[in-house]
Amino acid sequence: MTSKRIGIESSLAVSEAVKLANVDVIAAYPITPQTHIVESLAEMVANGKLDAEYIPVESEHSAMSACLGSCAVGARTFTATASQGLILMHEVLLVAASLRLPIVMAVANRALSGPLNIWGDHSDAMITRDAGWIQIFIENGQQAFDQVLCAFRIAEHPDVLLPTIINIDGFHVSHVIEPVYILDQKSVDEFLPPYKHPRPLDPDDPITMGCFAAPNLYTEARRALDASVRASKTVILDTWKKYGDLTGRYYNPVEKYKADGAETILVTMGSYSENAMIAIDDLQDQGKKIGLVRLRLWRPFPYEEIQEALSSAKNVIVLDRAISLGGPAPVCSEIRAALYTLDKKPQVASVVGGLGGRDISPDNFKTLIDVAMGKLKAGETQEIIMFGVRE
Amino acid sequence: MIKDTSIEIRWHGRGxxxxxxxxxxxxxxxxxxxxxxxxxxxxxxxxxxAPVLAFNRIDAENPIRIRSGVTKPDIVVVLDPGLVTLINVTDGLKPGGCLVVNSTRTVEDLQQEFSGDWKLAVVDAASIARELLGVNIVNTTMVGALLKASEAVKFDSLKAPLGERFGARAGANFEACMRAYNSTAISQITTTGTKKPKSFAVEKMPGWRELLVGCMVTEPGNTKRFGTGDWKSQHPVWDDKKCIKCGICSLVCPEGCIKPNNEGYYRANLFYCKGCGMCAHECWTQAIKMVEGT
Structure with missing residues (x-):
């Protein structure tokens, strides 16, 4: 394995990964909220550097529809979007999952209207939670590159065949230039076998995809889809192991940072985890018994790993970068559910912050932890803490 | 007459x-x-x-909370005569219950099709509807037959809803209802029908593990086996003397089931023909007539 260290915008690192994956079809809508990902892929195709079909479409709904068709004929398929673009895709997203079409998509996570806002948060990913897509979060440009390559191998694995989203925090990762190790083509070719759909659409061997299911079949169809999403974890773990063996960069569904033996654990997802690490370093230097757990695999949700990582803590603080209006914050809700069956449960404080592009700096994280600890000590864990909100 | 504080009715008809x-x-x-x-x-x-179902529950005393389909009806009403041999219309019909059928057959003849402790009420609703309403839509007519067979509601109680639903045509519909009420013949099915009761296939549905990836269907064109011809109440008949072999009938057929024979005259494949009548409507020379029956 050889790899080249270059300075590159994370979006373009994603494009490099897609190019190395030798993708067959890219269908995308190029207007805001879009990233440089598909812009650079369009250039690669136009300049003959990537032998693929680039389909410019009239909306994200059409982008995902085109992806559906190309993936169904057995073409390796990629698209990217974010924010309102992702929710305009929604109808077709669910169909892609139910047809078991392994489309890979990069989502540069951003807020949803309204008020109109296209800055970074996790609103778009959360509203896509139940669509049947595998969802993986990354924290920096290198991880974005790595996980896009892994995503093709996971999604297209014959035991999986599920569409997969790599969530890349909008702006905080997507628009940042940083050093990334780009793998050589030969290593990627060895790591990533060709995509082979078990029965692609073929005029010479016709099949039907996308039939309706009446009440006497829909439950079975949904059960089968749910089982496949849950079972995909085996292939995800295997893929990350193989990728780690290849590159030395190992990934896990739940990743700990200085969390062993910590009384209090902060849980984050996405790029703010790196800010949180700096805060944790400082707090541990001050003798505070606090560690960090980062959630990488959002769907399928890693219940066992979360239980293992959090069960010995006394306090857990969960940061959500999205809000479920009138309900519990989505990540915290899942974590509380995962802990519910434990005999000895940590107290859980739910914090919502970093909405619509608002920064949570390392210093902010220390404040956030202070506020949450105050509520935990007072036993006031029912209400969500809206971090940094002006009264 | 069925008397109970609670009555469940299942209606069998076609879309x-x-x-x-x-x-x-x-x-x-x-x-x-x-x-x-x-x-x-x-x-x-x-x-x-296509065969469809509709349901009623009536309770004289208590609010109705159940929101599931009716599986053990007191009364079954069949709007289309063809359904009797196509669907198990008496499925779950309670002993002592009542079966109300639109048919040109006599009650004595029709009861040979059934075996069970039921009353059978028969009316030629199609003829009544066509005479009084000008169309073969027997919904109001069969309401009349139902009320002859049971005291589900009082006849006069229908006036207000009929007026609201049919406006200017309420009178004709009420008359059809009344005519059916007066001409419905009722008989107790006393013995087991002399004909062997028809057996109806129960579809075996797969378990979730048996479904193919993404619920794909790997047998192309299997809807060919689906006889949509079962849906019709009328079928087209060609008068070849009037036919100019223009083929417009074949072009307008939404089912695509009209094709020329060896002599160039057109015929419908009745296995698929739904009896919509578009061919007869569009025929320049009026060579096609829609005739009752499948």
Missing amino acids: GQGAVTSAELIALAAIHEGKFAQAFPSFGPERRG
């Missing part, structure tokens, strides 16, 4: 015949009487001509 309207009228009449009642259709991919 377009008005089974849902029948059920609505009965429920509105019952509610008008101060009773509790429900009317609801079975929700599915129904199209004009």
